Amino acid sequence: MTNIHHTVLGRLLLAWALVSLLLGGSAWYVATERIDDAVVALAQAESARFQAAELEAAEMSAQQLDFLRQRALGFVRDHFVVIELYDRERRKVVEAVNPAHQDIEAGLKGSTHAFPMDGKHHYEKYTILNNTVVQVLVPILDRERNIAGYFEGVFLVSPEEEARLRRDLNLILGLVLAAALITTVVLYPVILSLNRNVLRFSREVLRGNLEMASVLGAAIAQRDSDTSIHNYRVALYACRLGEVTGVEGDAMRALIIGAFLHDVGKIGISDNILLKPGKLDAEEFRIMQTHVSLGVHIIAPSPWLQAAREVVQFHHEKYDGSGYLQGLKGEEIPLNARIFAVVDVFDALTSRRPYKEPMTCEAALAILHKDAGSHFDPRLVAAFAPVAAPLHAELSRLDEGAIQALLEERISRYFFAAFLARE
Numbered sequence: 001m002t003n004i005h006h007t008v009l010g011r012l013l014l015a016w017a018l019v020s021l022l023l024g025g026s027a028w029y030v031a032t033e034r035i036d037d038a039v040v041a042l043a044q045a046e047s048a049r050f051q052a053a054e055l056e057a058a059e060m061s062a063q064q065l066d067f068l069r070q071r072a073l074g075f076v077r078d079h080f081v082v083i084e085l086y087d088r089e090r091r092k093v094v095e096a097v098n099p100a101h102q103d104i105e106a107g108l109k110g111s112t113h114a115f116p117m118d119g120k121h122h123y124e125k126y127t128i129l130n131n132t133v134v135q136v137l138v139p140i141l142d143r144e145r146n147i148a149g150y151f152e153g154v155f156l157v158s159p160e161e162e163a164r165l166r167r168d169l170n171l172i173l174g175l176v177l178a179a180a181l182i183t184t185v186v187l188y189p190v191i192l193s194l195n196r197n198v199l200r201f202s203r204e205v206l207r208g209n210l211e212m213a214s215v216l217g218a219a220i221a222q223r224d225s226d227t228s229i230h231n232y233r234v235a236l237y238a239c240r241l242g243e244v245t246g247v248e249g250d251a252m253r254a255l256i257i258g259a260f261l262h263d264v265g266k267i268g269i270s271d272n273i274l275l276k277p278g279k280l281d282a283e284e285f286r287i288m289q290t291h292v293s294l295g296v297h298i299i300a301p302s303p304w305l306q307a308a309r310e311v312v313q314f315h316h317e318k319y320d321g322s323g324y325l326q327g328l329k330g331e332e333i334p335l336n337a338r339i340f341a342v343v344d345v346f347d348a349l350t351s352r353r354p355y356k357e358p359m360t361c362e363a364a365l366a367i368l369h370k371d372a373g374s375h376f377d378p379r380l381v382a383a384f385a386p387v388a389a390p391l392h393a394e395l396s397r398l399d400e401g402a403i404q405a406l407l408e409e410r411i412s413r414y415f416f417a418a419f420l421a422r423e
Contacts, residue, residue, distance in 0.1 A: 016177075016184045023176040072096035081105065081133065082154035088147060090115050101156065104128050108154060113137055115150060127196050132157040161359040213305065217260035227399045228366055230347060232407045237343035239390055241384050241411050245339065250307070252414050255336045258311025262340060265295025265312070290314060310334040315341050320374045330377075340370060342384055344374075350392060361392045371408035 050323045071098045071180035072083040080099040081216050083111040085094040096103045107128035116139055123136045134155045184224030217231045238259045242252050266274060273284050280288060295312040299305040314337035315330065349364035359367075365385055395403060 009400065012184045014186060016180045019180045020173075020177050021307060022195045023180070024080070028191065033207040037408050044062040059178035061162075062110070068094045069096060081156045083151075084152040086150040086152070086358065088149055090150070093149070094243075104131060104133060104154065108133075108135065112137070117147075119145070119147060126318065138418065146397070166308040213257050213260040213308070216264060217262075220261075220263050229403060230351065231260055232342075232403045233395055233402070234262075234343055235350075235385075235394065236403070236407055236410065237339055237388070238415075240387050241339050241343055242336075244387055245335075246381065247335065247339070251336065254307035254310065255339060256304070256411065256414065258315075258336055258340060261295070261299065261305065262306075262311050262315050263295070264298050265293065265300070268294040289316070292325050310336045311340045313337070315344060317341070318375045319372075319377050322374070333377075338380055342376050342380050346388060361389050365389075 020186050047346065058265070068085060072085065072094050072276040078207060082105050083094070083096045084371065085090055087093050108126070111124070111126065112116055113122070113124065116137060119139050119141065121136060121138045126133050126135065136153050136155065138151045138153075138196060139147045187394055209210065214231070233255055234289065236254050239252070242248075242255050269288060273287055276284065292313060296309060299308055299312060314326075314333050317323035317328045317333045317337060318341075319330060319338070321327050346364050346368060349359045349367060350361060352358045365388060368381045368384070372381040395406075398406070
């Protein structure tokens with residue numbers, strides 16, 4: 001329960017942070033664009049006060065230049081730090097600098113700009129000596145809408161204006177964060193409820209799949225003159241050997257499903273061969289071997305049952321390469337198939353069958369040790385020996401119902417524990 005709460009809450013908080021960052025960044029962009037647009041509009045309005053005819057004369061008189069300079073000085077006192085006027089040939093005609101901001105003008109010396117040819121305004125923002133300044137270049141158009149010159153102004157964003165923008169921005173950010181937080185709080189129980197429904201449906205599907213595998217395995221065991229208790233015991237032995245050899249997660253779940261379905265291909269073997277009381281002849285044994293490929297073919301259409309494929313396909317391989325169908329040897333044989341080979345033979349040796357009495361645990365382990373390195377992986381036989389006796393003793397005392405209950409506890413641990421952890 002705790003894990004799903006932590007997961008959902010963590011992801012919602014991350015989403016809240018990302019949304020807040022995105023919206024906050026957008027708010028900051030909009031706010032800064034507003035000041036840029038305001039400055040450009042101001043520059044356009046001021047540039048309109050310069051008549052194009054005043055910049056068109058090839059040679060300006062001293063009186064005309066002084067007139068333009070005085071007007072520019074009036075601008076730098078009112079709004080701008082620096083004013084520059086250019087004629088249509090892009091020659092500087094007038095420059096006026098606010099005496100109080102000579103340092104900003106000096107800081108702009110290294111920046112260059114191109115003259116716009118599209119008749120539209122252009123601007124750049126700079127931070128100079130911790131001041132925000134906007135450099136605006138506005139074409140001055142004559143009556144025919146041709147470029148007669150250029151008005152360049154450097155506008156200093158006042159501390160008061162910046163403070164106002166910050167207040168507006170903080171207000172917007174606060175509203176954005178609050179809205180995102182409220183949305184997160186509202187979504188949290190909704191997502192938890194939906195997650196519980198998904199987990200419940202997933203458990204039901206998984207339980208149905210496990211029941212299908214168990215019933216199918218039991219049906220095959222019944223055909224083979226055995227009972228489903230063999231599948232239960234061999235699955236428990238496989239779990240125990242898997243635990244001591246480090247099998248976990250998906251591999252452990254695949255091992256359990258493989259234990260249920262290891263002989264599923266026997267459904268395609270005729271009763272004359274499958275139930276023959278005596279030894280099979282060579283042709284009959286060849287046909288019996290095909291139950292491996294039949295089993296692989298049967299489970300192939302089901303992605304979920306594909307987890308059993310390693311056990312179904314390779315549990316008759318032998319460690320020395322003398323098994324079937326592919327003659328794999330050593331660690332070429334998948335680990336789950338090597339594990340199952342050990343426990344399947346052990347349970348067969350210690351079980352009562354119509355044609356034989358059960359062996360003792362000690363006698364069965366002696367056969368496993370004798371065949372270690374030829375039939376079985378010697379490392380797995382060595383790992384199985386210490387745990388086989390106590391588990392065999394426990395299972396020998398239990399009836400089929402109790403063994404099934406014990407297996408269901410293992411299934412719950414390996415298949416449903418992940419669901420419980422996420423609720």
